[in-house]
Amino acid sequence: MANSEIGLTSEYQRSNWIRLRTMILLRWFAIIGQLTAITVAQKLYNLQLELGLCYLAVGVSVIGNLVAIFIFPENxxxxxxxxxxxxxxxxxQLCFLLYLTGGLHNPFSLLVLAPVxxxxxxxxxxxTLTLGLTAFLLVSGMVFYHLPLRTEMGFILRIPDLFVYGQWTAITIALVFISVYTRRITREMNSMSDALAATQMALARAQKLNDLGGVVAAAAHELGTPLATIKLASSELADDLDDRPDLQEDALLIREQADRCRDILRSMGRAGKDDLHMRYAPLVEVIREAAEPHQDRGKDIVLEEGPGPGGEFNQPQILRRPEVIHGLRNLVQNAVDFAASTVWIETIWTDDVISIRIIDDGRGFPQHLLGRIGDPFMRRRRSDADRKARPEYEGMGLGLFIAKTLLERSGAELSFANASDPFTAGHPSGERRGAVVEVVWPRSKIVADVAQAGGGLGENQPIEA
Incomplete structure (x- = not known):
């Protein structure tokens, strides 16, 4: 599914998350509140209400709840x-009760905001728009049409017209403001939830691929001895069967198939091994692995590495974590998407920090979005010119969010900037003028202790189920 469809689909899926029992329970609370208000108004304040119609309105809600309870399943x-x-x-139902009990002269008229x-x-x-418009029309109608509240002596309880119109204005503004505010906050939370779920899925997928490579490598190691035995036995049989060409051919076929099994397991095991070599690797090799899927996309990816001030000459061995590789891969993908021709990956290490900067020669980040980069689903609709310039790109900010989240989980700090003013013309292609993403780790967060100490690899660790 394309990213542009995620938000719409999630919205409709979330509307199916609400249980009927939840709505029934909330309605019971409303029914109890309405009956309490009617009873108090009649018994304590001696107000003359249309009790028959009031109880009819409440009774309809009660019947609706009972029907829903007995007909539909609990889940x-x-x-x-x-x-x-x-x-x-x-x-x-609420607006009908308000019509029977004074309209906007009733202080409970503010409860109209709850359903919206x-x-x-x-x-x-x-x-939401349909319900908001309906609520607005009903509230507007109750300004002029409602049954007045009467005391036992026949006096009509009402507030001045100025306050009635003020009440109408306040409810109208609240209908708009609270609806927009609630919807905006809910969408932000849902977007963050979707993005976090996508982050967890991406990390789990990378981890499973890594684990699968380890399982294959372990299988290749365990099967190596029996396959070697089969090959040795078949070779000896082939030598002993010079006078039986038909049987000798079968023995040679067995040896050939044993070699083939060995080659297949060896090639499958290249995806990953559960040994210490795969738990950490040279810094540049990890970066090269992250950038490898984007090497053949028509853009040049240039790796530059070297020690910073006070840094040792040999590059450090860093932890080969799936979240680091996947996060860097997303950053490289974004740079390749936007680059005109070249992407530079600069790596610097010192005694305290390890820094990676990814720079492209594209147009850079839009200035008004620099402060929001890393938020999920922040991208607006693409213009026709943007579609023609980058037809393969369908991003909505989710990739950068995943990269930022994964890398920050590994202890890194990310910063986003432009190498030059994106509105300045005259920069030739191939110049470092586009977006700049810098990832900085404290050395203790990313450098493996064993590699830093220069210790031996030791024995391979067993794979746990």
Missing amino acids: KRLSETENFLMVMFDLL TVSASVLSLRS
């Missing part, structure tokens, strides 16, 4: 349409 989750109808029913807020949290934009 039923509501679809987008069912959720919308449930919230719309609650809105209409729920809609903004879990439903689609279309459903």
Whole structure:
């Protein structure tokens, strides 16, 4: 699925996450509150209410809850349409009660905001707009049309018209503001949740690939002895069967197939081995492994390495972590996507830190997005010119978020900048003028202790199930 479809699909999937039992429970709370308010208004304040119609409105909610409890299973989750109808029913029922009890003269009229807020949290934009417009129309109608609140003596309880219109204005503004605020916050949280899930999936996939390589390497090691025995025995049989050409041919075939099995296991084992060689590697080799998938995409990737001030001449051996490789790979991919012709990867190490800078000769980061780089799903719709310039790119900021999250988990600090002003013209292709991403680790976070001490590799570690 393309990234552009993730947000829409997730939105509709989340509307199916709400259980019917949750909505029923919330409605029971509303029913209890409504019955309490009606009873207190009648018994304590002696207000003359249309009790028959009020209890009818509450009774409809009770019947709806009972029907839902006895007909639908406890684990039923509501679809987008069912959720919308449930919230719309609650809105209409509440507004009918407010119509019977003074309209906007009733202080409980603020509860109209609740159904719209729920809609903004879990439903689609279309459903939220429909509910918001319905609530606005009903609240506007109650300014002029409602049954007044009367005391036992027949006096009408009402607030001045100025306050009524102020109440209407406040509710209208709140409908818009709270809906936008709730929806914005919810979408931010959902986007972060989706991106974190994608990060975990990417890391788990890299780890599984690494583990699979280790299993294959272990299998190749364990099968090496029996395959060598088979090859030796078949060779001796072939030598002893010079007078039996038909049987000699079978013995040679066995030896050939044993060699073939050895070659297959050896090639499969190249993906990874569960030995100390694969737990850490030279810094440049790890970077080269991260950049390897993007070497043949039509852009030059230039690796430059060297010690910084006070750094030792030999490059350090760093931990070969899946999150480091995958995070660097995403950064290289982003640079290759935007580069005109060349990407430079500069590596510097000192006694305290290890730094990697990835620079391209593209247009650089947009200035207004520099402070937001690393947030998931931050990209706007692509222009036609951008599609023509980079037809293969469909990013929404998720790749950079994954890279930033993975590398920060390994102890790195990331910074994003431009090598030059992206609006300055006249820079030829092949010049370091585009985006700059710098990744800096404290040496203690990334350098393997065994490699740093210069100790031996020791025995291979057994693979645990």
